[in-house]
Amino acid sequence: MMDMSKKILVVDDEEKIRKMICDYLEAVGFLTIPAKDGVDAVSIFVKEQPDLIIMDVMMPGIDGIDSTRRIRERSNVPIIMLTAKAEEGDKLLGLEMGADDYITKPFSLKELAARVRALLRRVSFSKVEEEEVKIDPIIKIKDLKIDTEKMTVYRKSEKLSLTSVQFTILKNLMLSPGRVFTRIQILNSFQEDVFEGYERTIDVHIKNIRKVIEREPSKPKFIETVWGVGYKFAEEEDSV
Structure with a gap:
């Protein structure tokens, strides 16, 4: 079974959304670290080394796209982008910058948690799966x-x-x-x-x-x- 004490960095400038995501992920067994903007995200990432990042695209100052680019220069940590439905270009640009997945707002917290588990499972069990299929x-x-x-x-x-x-x-x-x-x-x-x-x-x-x-x-x-x-x-x- 996957270790559910994985640390998730949740980056969103809207406090209500940020708290909602953190509360739900903690309720299903994850540890969460909130960040209110891109500057916080990069700083906290360096200090905390989270196992996965949930990153909103539209934020003041350093947005999610630029934050993803900066983090990708340091690490291959899994990143899920949060985008608005109208931001098709942002989805593709986020992937260009190195994001692994995206989910559009409004979204189901259950679906978001499933995406988080899927990404973490792929990273955590890659070696085991290789051995099982020889x-x-x-x-x-x-x-x-x-x-x-x-x-x-x-x-x-x-x-x-x-x-x-x-x-x-x-x-x-x-x-x-x-x-x-x-x-x-x-x-x-x-x-x-x-x-x-x-x-x-x-x-x-x-x-x-x-x-x-x-x-x-x-x-x-x-x-x-x-x-x-x-x-x-x-x-x-x-x-x-």
Whole structure:
């Protein structure tokens, strides 16, 4: 069973919403740390090292997008963005900056808690799951190598940095080079509850992964787009 004493940093400039989220998460077993804005969020993150962050997008001063970018420069901690329904651009920008998931306002606290559990479960149990299905921890295709137990990625001797979601996507694609995955199939590899339109975020995750692993992201050699269908990892003879 997952350790429910995980620390969750809750960042929202609206005290009522911030308190509501904290109270609910604490009621279901989590520890919470409130932050009223982006400045507080970055400062508290450095001091407390939370296991997951819930970050509102629209905040005065340093907003959620900029806060996420600053935190991503330091850590791959899971981040869930809170956005308004009209902020479609903010959802995609948040993912571009490294957020792992998003949920729109107004939202169900039960759903938010489920998203939190799903992200933490993926990080906490990745090693156990690998052992249970007896997957070789090392996957290497030409210059790219990943260790599924240590969650590390190397291009030749250079160590690369991916978020937990990005790593999960890359790992699943590399396990079946040449196989075409639809966006929904990729989404199902890390998201338990699939919502209408959510598959569009896969394009952003793939774009971010390419920025890290590809020498020329605009001319990808590892993760290939299969137009109208989804994506595949290049087979051995086609990769670089």
